[in-house]
Amino acid sequence: MEMSANQELILETNELTKKLGGKPVVKAVNMQIRRGDIYGFLGPNGAGKTTTIRMLLGLAKPTAGSIRIFGKDIRKMRLAILRKVGSLVEYPSYYGHLTATENLEAVRRLLGVPKSRIDEVLSIVRLTKEAKRPVRGFSLGMKQRLGIATALLGDPELLVLDEPTNGLDPAGIQEIRELIKSLPQTSGVTILISSHLLSEVEQMATRVGIISKGELIYEDSIHRLREQAQGRVRLGVSNPESAWRLLLSHGYPVGWENGRLTVAKADDRTVASIVARLVKQDFEVYRVEEETASLESIFLQMTGTEGSL
Amino acid sequence: MMLRILSSEFLKIRKKLIWLLVAAGPIGVVALQAVNYGVRYDYLVAGKETAKLWSGLIGNVSMLALPALMVGLALVASMTAGIEHQMNAWKLTLALPVRKRQVFAGKFLLTALLLLISCTLLVPLTVALGLALGFDGPIPYGDLLTNAYYPYLAAMPFIALQAWLSVTMANQTLPLTIGIVGMIVSMFAGGRFPDWVPYKWPQLVNASHEPLYSVTAGVALGLVVFVAGMAEFVRKDVK
Ligand SMILES: Nc1ncnc2c1ncn2[C@@H]1O[C@H](COP(=O)(O)OP(=O)(O)OP(=O)(O)O)[C@@H](O)[C@H]1O
Ligand SMILES: [Mg+2]
Numbered sequence: 001m002e003m004s005a006n007q008e009l010i011l012e013t014n015e016l017t018k019k020l021g022g023k024p025v026v027k028a029v030n031m032q033i034r035r036g037d038i039y040g041f042l043g044p045n046g047a048g049k050t051t052t053i054r055m056l057l058g059l060a061k062p063t064a065g066s067i068r069i070f071g072k073d074i075r076k077m078r079l080a081i082l083r084k085v086g087s088l089v090e091y092p093s094y095y096g097h098l099t100a101t102e103n104l105e106a107v108r109r110l111l112g113v114p115k116s117r118i119d120e121v122l123s124i125v126r127l128t129k130e131a132k133r134p135v136r137g138f139s140l141g142m143k144q145r146l147g148i149a150t151a152l153l154g155d156p157e158l159l160v161l162d163e164p165t166n167g168l169d170p171a172g173i174q175e176i177r178e179l180i181k182s183l184p185q186t187s188g189v190t191i192l193i194s195s196h197l198l199s200e201v202e203q204m205a206t207r208v209g210i211i212s213k214g215e216l217i218y219e220d221s222i223h224r225l226r227e228q229a230q231g232r233v234r235l236g237v238s239n240p241e242s243a244w245r246l247l248l249s250h251g252y253p254v255g256w257e258n259g260r261l262t263v264a265k266a267d268d269r270t271v272a273s274i275v276a277r278l279v280k281q282d283f284e285v286y287r288v289e290e291e292t293a294s295l296e297s298i299f300l301q302m303t304g305t306e307g308s309l
Numbered sequence: 310m311m312l313r314i315l316s317s318e319f320l321k322i323r324k325k326l327i328w329l330l331v332a333a334g335p336i337g338v339v340a341l342q343a344v345n346y347g348v349r350y351d352y353l354v355a356g357k358e359t360a361k362l363w364s365g366l367i368g369n370v371s372m373l374a375l376p377a378l379m380v381g382l383a384l385v386a387s388m389t390a391g392i393e394h395q396m397n398a399w400k401l402t403l404a405l406p407v408r409k410r411q412v413f414a415g416k417f418l419l420t421a422l423l424l425l426i427s428c429t430l431l432v433p434l435t436v437a438l439g440l441a442l443g444f445d446g447p448i449p450y451g452d453l454l455t456n457a458y459y460p461y462l463a464a465m466p467f468i469a470l471q472a473w474l475s476v477t478m479a480n481q482t483l484p485l486t487i488g489i490v491g492m493i494v495s496m497f498a499g500g501r502f503p504d505w506v507p508y509k510w511p512q513l514v515n516a517s518h519e520p521l522y523s524v525t526a527g528v529a530l531g532l533v534v535f536v537a538g539m540a541e542f543v544r545k546d547v548k
Binding site for chain 1: 313314316321323324325392395396397398399401402403404407408546547
């Protein structure tokens with residue numbers, strides 16, 4: 001589903017900036033989230049994701065810039081906004097000596113939603129069976145699920161999840177991912193989810209924003225990012241060097257690399273006509289391979305952390 | 310909204326050691342006096358008239374209750390705030406649609422109410438001890454109540470101060486140190502310090518011999534400290 005420009009903006013930041021200890025850790029971020037988006041907020045460790053999210057939730061005050069959520073300024077209408085926002089910041093907060101139900105009840109009393117919501121959110125995150133156990137004894141995955149249940153308690157229109165899969169094993173990650181993917185269908189909620197791994201959100205995100213060293217360096221639909229990731233076609237042929245010269249002389253955009261011919265961003269027709277030309281000139285064509293750059297490698301390139309991970 | 314916050318606060322301290330402390334404070338104070346009276350029964354009780362016996366007992370209980378209150382308020386404030394610090398739950402609560410100042414007021418009120426329960430417990434416990442010691446005659450409930458609640462009200466600046474320190478600092482070492490030093494200072498504040506020193510107020514002694522002056526000053530300064538603490542809490546970013 002491609003974004004149409006007239007879709008309602010749910011969240012918008014304008015030159016959002018935060019200095020911590022005199023050092024800017026979020027720099028003039030302009031971020032836009034539309035209704036129904038699952039917005040993957042990506043960036044390596046220390047990029048400023050949590051700092052940005054804290055400002056979005058009114059937990060920290062921006063040094064400069066502004067935030068509008070549901071069209072309202074967070075500075076002026078924090079309470080009205082937060083009534084429709086559910087969040088999980090960094091790692092789940094919970095009261096270890098209380099059961100899952102009691103933890104949710106402590107929050108429910110502040111939200112003033114009906115008691116029945118507790119059972120509903122517990123069943124959404126599949127913790128109904130563990131509801132009467134003290135949370136202290138929960139596994140990390142269960143705590144994370146309880147955190148999501150807490151975020152869902154007020155039936156939010158916007159769900160803000162900061163690295164909800166951090167520290168989980170692959171099965172736990174998969175479980176949380178399935179859970180998050182199932183949410184928009186069931187409740188029509190818009191989701192902002194941060195991660196330091198593109199692979200973790202690429203299957204569910206409709207849009208991505210990439211932050212690096214405090215700057216939002218990319219923001220667009222996941223499709224656009226995929227297009228960027230579209231690779232080259234490599235050709236294995238007999239006598240490649242003369243094949244290369246031949247193709248160049250006919251104006252094809254071919255490259256020469258490690259004894260192989262490459263064609264950048266080639267559409268089907270170009271590839272077909274290249275192959276036809278080569279066969280006609282009695283070259284033997286052994287292989288025509290698509291070489292896709294992974295989204296992850298593009299992400300790493302953008303954030304300049306390739307090799308350091 | 311304040312009621313909702315308080316009901317949430319009371320839920321959060323369910324099954325917590327804090328309740329033990331709230332009960333153990335007054336029970337300990339009265340139990341120590343029970344031992345004192347048991348050991349020195351002849352000197353303290355024998356041949357005295359009833360009114361003197363009761364006022365003597367109330368005075369003795371107060372003498373121990375004061376330092377217990379001064380250190381108890383630091384402990385209770387630290388424990389009520391500790392519930393949030395432990396798993397860094399501040400960010401959970403403060404990302405909910407609640408006013409920051411109400412969250413702060415909730416913590417202060419919880420601390421103040423728990424201490425109020427402790428002070429209230431002193432009354433029936435003192436009566437029980439008096440009756441057990443065989444005191445008869447009219448029980449001076451008026452004196453019992455003033456001795457339970459006046460020092461509590463006069464100690465309000467310290468309740469507000471400890472609530473402030475414990476809520477704003479994740480590490481409780483400094484708040485607790487200040488609380489313990491405060492208790493020691495208040496124990497020696499009696500004759501030595503001028504009347505304007507707040508550490509003297511819980512003892513209710515002043516030049517005019519009017520306990521209500523100490524109480525009024527305590528409540529007034531308590532309010533000032535509470536508002537100052539709230540202002541700082543609201544201003545600060547949440548960790
Ligand atoms: N109190 C502080 N004083 C100074 N710098 C800070 C403070 N808190 C965080 N920072 C810095 O701000 C930067 C952004 O931190 P932030 O927690 O927002 O990153 P993040 O993108 O959430 O990273 P992660 O993936 O590790 O959670 C980091 O470089 C961090 O060192
Ligand atoms: Mg983070």
